[in-house]
Amino acid sequence: MVTPFDYFEHRRACKQKQLERSTRIANLPLQYRSPISQYEREILSKPIEELVQDVRKTIIKPIDILRSYGKVAIKAHAKINCLTEVMINPGAEKWIENINLRGPLAGIPVSLKDSISVGGFDVSVGYSRNVGKPYAEDGTMVRILRDAGAVPYVKTNLPVTLLSFESANDVWGRTTNPHNSKYSPGGSTGGESALLAYGGGRIGLGSDVAGSVRVPAHFAGIYSLRCSTGRWSKGGMNTSMPGQEGIPSVFSPMARTLPDLVYFTKSIIEMKPWEYDHSVHPLPWRADIYDKTKSQKPLRIGVMRTDGVVPPSPACARALSTVASALSSAGHSVNDIHPPAPSRALIIASALLNTDGCRTFLSYFRTGEWMDPGAGQMAFYASLPSPIRYIHYLFVKYIKRDTLWAELLSEFRERSAYEQWKLVAKREAYKAEWHAWWQDEAKVDVILTPPNATPAVPHDGMKDAVSSCGYTFLFNLLDYTAGVLPVTHVDSALDALPSDFNVSGLNGVAKGACKHYDATKMHGLPVGVQVVGQRLQEEKVLAVMETVENLLEAEGKKYELLEID
DSSP states (O other): OOTTTHHHHHHHHHHHHHHHHHHHHHTSOGGGTSOOOHHHHHHHTSOHHHHHHHHHTTSSOHHHHHHHHHHHHHHHHHHHOOEEEEOIIIIIHHHGGGOOTTSTTTTOEEEEETTBOOTTSOOOTTOGGGTTOOOSSOOHHHHHHHHTTOEEEEEEOOOTTSOSSSOEETTTEEOOBTTBTTBOOOSSSHHHHHHHHHTSOSEEEEEESSSTTHHHHHHHTOEEEEOOBTTBOOOSBOOSSTTOOSSOOEEEEEESSHHHHHHHHHHHHHTOGGGTOTTSOOOOOOHHHHHHHHHOSSOEEEEOOOOSSSOOOHHHHHHHHHHHHHHHHTTOEEEEOOOSOHHHHHHHHHHHHTTBTTHHHHTTOOTTOOOOHHHHHHHHHHHSOHHHHHHHHHIIIIISOOHHHHHHHHTOSBOOHHHHHHHHHHHHHHHHHHHHHIIIIIOOSEEEEOSSSSSOOBTTTHHHHTTOOHHHHHHHHHTOOEEEEEEEEOOTTTOOOOTTOOGGGSOHHHHHHHTTOOTTTTTTOEEEEEEEOSTTOHHHHHHHHHHHHHHHHHTTOOOOOOOOO
16 A cells, blocks of 8 residues: 555554454463463473473373463463464464474474464564465474474564564564563564563574574573574574675574573484575584583683673673683683774674665555664664765764764665675674684683673663664674573662763763663663674583583572563
8 A cells, every 4th residue: 555545554454463363362272371280380390301201201292381381471471462473273282283203392382583484374573564474384494393393382572673672563562571571671582582581481483683582581581592604594584684694694592491492402403404494504413512512621711891882781790700700710711802893893794784774674664653763763874865974973973072983873874785895895804803813812712791781771772772782793793603691680789880980981882872771770680691602613602601500500699580470
């Protein structure tokens, strides 16, 4: 329909999807609305590897696992609005009758980011334009899951545009953090992190282009792994920016516990995804690397305490120090590092991600459709006429004396193919510089960093913090493997800003990020740490994450998950 009359189509599509979702929930069998039984709590307490064995031995029926997690997922949705497509009935209740009982995920419910395609269901990605267009068949990643014996049962919310650490759109509404409803669970895979943190699932599948599985893990208190490109399939999804390969997006696993994250990652790789998808490297699970790293002592740990753009908040700095101290006390080699400037990566990656001037993600909007405020900021700067953008650049650089913010803002614009090729050359040179630094100077096994400068942002906080993504975006540009594990919670008594903290001396990115940091309001929010390896080092990163968690547990500091209601 022609603008502006498509506004009415937009409203109609949003109402249609929300009614469809509520109807599906209302029509679920009575088992999904009854109180959680003791038997179901036993199911909910078991790691997925144990559940798979119980299914194979016929100790537990797959339908009981589905109904246990489905029940909690529905409770979670009522509280935090995390679900989009409810695929339990019709769908999973039928699919479960024909699962592969010999698969590594036999009988395990798996939640999916809304952008992942499942046959018979829409892949709206939060845009009303995509409503009422169910996919004819499963995408590649879902076929792998099904062949592994898994049962997709719900899809989860995300931000419209997929370019935010919040998860809200007109089609599905806003997802809130299960720890504090005034805050975001992260994005763009925020519905997943919220569901898993609440206990409505044990494993889920997301995607990551600038931190989209790692920041949600940090915000909501779960575990995630950003795989390098080519380790997992990338087929079978819809997106807001098809064709964007300057900073490739990757499918990646998320989990409620670390053992589940390890088992899930291993299981998918053992399914030989390269036989399903040409883009996957034929690289099997390397148990020798995983086992060797777990037993290695000392590990050589580099600590990157800041990205040089936004200083970490006291809560995030404390979490990082807690992990570094635990490793050091256990006899591992822990040293601060100073790699090639991460600020350069932020500028290059930001330019590469939006070389189309935001035209592609804007093309899907209908009249009156709500836009994430952070993405709106990018689109605004990209739309400025060149003379005005240049005048603003001069003002920020020479009057406000903020060189970094000025350069970053100037990068939000459309590029020619000639300009994009130059950016790709800069990206590759920067990656080579990092590789040489790691091999010749740092000589570490992994790097520890904060996943973000602050804990979760309040709703609509990304309008100010839109460019505060350097701690994760850096490793997307480098294509390094990076995992996040929860470490602690914000403590109002320990994590307040110093009395002499002066925001006026910060650059524009840091000002936006620090604006919403308040340890009193954030008290109790999760805080994580990021573990980074080089490219295709999933086994090593997971093993170090396990070492970290074991050391924290030995000190009585292991992160406590939210209890299931």
